[in-house]
Amino acid sequence: MRERQPCVYMLASGFYGTLYVGVTSNLIGRLIQHREEWMRGFTSEHAVKRLVWYEVADTMDAVIAHEKRLKRWLRDWKIALIERDNPRWDDLAIGFGLPPLPPPR
Known part of the structure; x- marks a missing residue:
């Protein structure tokens, strides 16, 4: 992945x-910001880091539009999207060279 690449993520x-x-x-x-809790907010309060x-996508406009659609989806639809390519919910950040996170509490 290029250093600068528009991306929507979960x-x-x-x-x-x-x-x-x-x-x-x-x-x-x-991902590093989320893992190190650089910003206080939802992800740091709920330990959402994986x-x-x-x-x-090619443009930020495209990923922002996709993010807005995903945020309106039901949780079950989001789970189905995750499990289509990642059925074990592995931390995909490891594939980018980040260290594994400790098991959730």
């Missing part, structure tokens, strides 16, 4: 855990 607190949908142009940088799904 994080989870663990297997079937709390979900978060976001967008970024720098996925690895944003990358379980992502999709890249």
Whole structure:
């Protein structure tokens, strides 16, 4: 993945855990921010740090539109999207060279 690539992503607190949908142009940088809790908010308060799904696009407009659609989806639809490509809810950030997270509490 390029350093700057528009991306919509989903994080989870663990297997079937709390979900978060976001967008970024720098996925690895944003994952580090979530993992190190650089910003107070939903993800830090709910320990949502595991990358379980992502999709890249050519433009930020495209990923923002996709994020808005995903945020309106039912939880079951989001789970089905995750499990289509990641049935075990593995932390996909490891594939980008980030260290494994400790097991959820």
